[in-house]
Amino acid sequence: MKVEILCTGDEILSGKTTNTNYSHIARKLAEVGLDVVWGTTVGDDRASLLAAFRQAGARADAVIVNGGLGPTVDDLSQDVAAEACGVPLVLSEHWLQRMTESYARRGRVMPANNKKQAMLPDGAELIDNPIGTACGFAVTIGKARFLFTPGVPREMRRMLDEQVIPRLLKLGGITGVTRLKRFHSFGIGESRADELLAGIPGLAIDAEIKLGFQAHFPELETKLAARGASEAALAAKLAPVEAEVRRRLGNFVVAEDEQSLEGVVLEKLKAGGHTLAVGETFTSGAIASRIAPLAGAEGVFRKGVIASDVTAEALRRDSGTSHALVVLMQLDEGPERPDFGATITVQIADATGEVERTARLVGGRDWVRIGAAEMGLDCLRRHLCGMPVDERIDFERR
């Protein structure tokens, strides 16, 4: 099935807003096995929109349209969709009532121009928006089914998951259930992860597990997109593959699914009844700012210090905490350049003594700082989990 994405709006077309809605939609579709084949961006312009609808309708089987559903005169999606379908706009009494009730619940009167948001092309299928006044809708233009979504990211994301993707899967005759399993690792690059996981999709009893990667330095996300006839069949199929990924990536997996490295560290500290102080130099608070604001951190994170003369054992003693993490950096001299680097020293002190890890990272000032913060947190995770803190990582030079 050929799927396209069509984004509308002057803010996106002019580059004033970076089009993260596009990448979100495309990634979500890929995760359920639907590949996007064409992307179009046009502004709040009637002629461009109409031409874009007609061209996509001639090429694709399904088109996700994003934006242009607002209450103002420059929001043209419903109007131009009706023109492309050759039908009039008609009032959806159902949606008008939903909007009116929503305003009433908040003790407000609906502005008159919101009524425009309940005008849909005659015969359109309404797509529910549970958290906004812009309803989605679906119509057929040319040979493609067009699914219209609002530009507000929070609303679009929820409607994509709950309304749009199920419709696309049905349209493509794709049955069953899907799940995306994610592993977050630190210390291995995408090409080494690809080697380490060679043959992994083949372990599934059928071809319906897809392996993918997404690098967000300093972490790499390894994704298993799986499909099965039922939740039970899916879980049974995924379990051995998940276990094998976990085994092969080993100690480098810092978190899974919705977890974060700092969240895992906080949980470990909490579970052990520990408290933490953090000392940093050139990371300048980047480590503290990942862990201290987490919900539940107030009982664990006691103090952060940004200074050049801090050591882990002294910090632990002065702060009265069970654990101290210190990340020191010796920066290269001279101006910023791609091979600019630093020597990182991580110290962890607890009641049993002190462990230390030294590594050299390169890649420019910001890169090195982000890498050092991650390395500090990862060393603490490894220490708390009883793993070696000095396992060589791909980003380090020796």
Place this chain on the structure above:
Amino acid sequence: MKVEILCTGDEILSGKTTNTNYSHIARKLAEVGLDVVWGTTVGDDRASLLAAFRQAGARADAVIVNGGLGPTVDDLSQDVAAEACGVPLVLSEHWLQRMTESYARRGRVMPANNKKQAMLPDGAELIDNPIGTACGFAVTIGKARFLFTPGVPREMRRMLDEQVIPRLLKLGGITGVTRLKRFHSFGIGESRADELLAGIPGLAIDAEIKLGFQAHFPELETKLAARGASEAALAAKLAPVEAEVRRRLGNFVVAEDEQSLEGVVLEKLKAGGHTLAVGETFTSGAIASRIAPLAGAEGVFRKGVIASDVTAEALRRDSGTSHALVVLMQLDEGPERPDFGATITVQIADATGEVERTARLVGGRDWVRIGAAEMGLDCLRRHLCGMPVDERIDFERR
């Protein structure tokens, strides 16, 4: 002149990489008065590329193509451009030599597959890439001039400024020189800035100054895009308009052009021979991490402390610094929600005593944290500049 942007590559099409090249190009063009009217994204697929070239060639006057100039088999831009032009690919001896020399200078031998990057459509105009192996080129397809640029952001950005934009201006018959003047402010929203600056472009002696805004919370960027017959004429025209923007935005302007708020604060501290300690609670190092890593900060930034029991005068005394900045936050209770907020207390201590500023910010945890860090730095800037620290800002609730 109708300009389009055409981005190629599976990484962009699939959403794996967010398309920041598109927004960069579109913004840069807007700054010199060229509006993008259509954006297309296709993958590394011969048929899609060819169709996209032909459609854009029928619609536009100029098309910037981004991506697909690499050395691997999935990089198809030159090949498909030649097909669309109905000409063969021919070797650019000039570019081959440039690449060979570039490798030789780094003591390396050029891999054989790089030769592909010197194969251009017969008759193409070469567009120099001073920092990479992918040269750009220009050809005419349909009624449009196509300008090809590499997908590597650093290379694309430099070529856009130095090569592509001058060609587009020439193509559109747009003469003279352009300049973009930028003001960074904190504390006023886009709609209020728009009101404050009403009539500003009209102050120019002709119509060739355009006013624009770009919000990057917590700051707002106010941009004057100006065009003149010569550098001297441009400067003479811009000076009074700049001065008027500065006057109307007043104390809210925290920095101009390439400056940053933290950079301005650091310069002020250095100029006064001052030293600084920073204390934070819920911003958890976000303030320190903006100022401490700056070049030249090591002589000024002495210490950062992340704790709940810090006060400015005590921190100043304990750290032996001339100045101390403390930002404390009293967070709302309960779960994350859009009206989640905090009461921010900023304290600044120096040899003359202590000043304090209190404000309530709302907008969710992250939003409040970013706002509080900015407010702390801005209060310090105002204090060092002799401005009132408690001027009301648009983001605060009373």
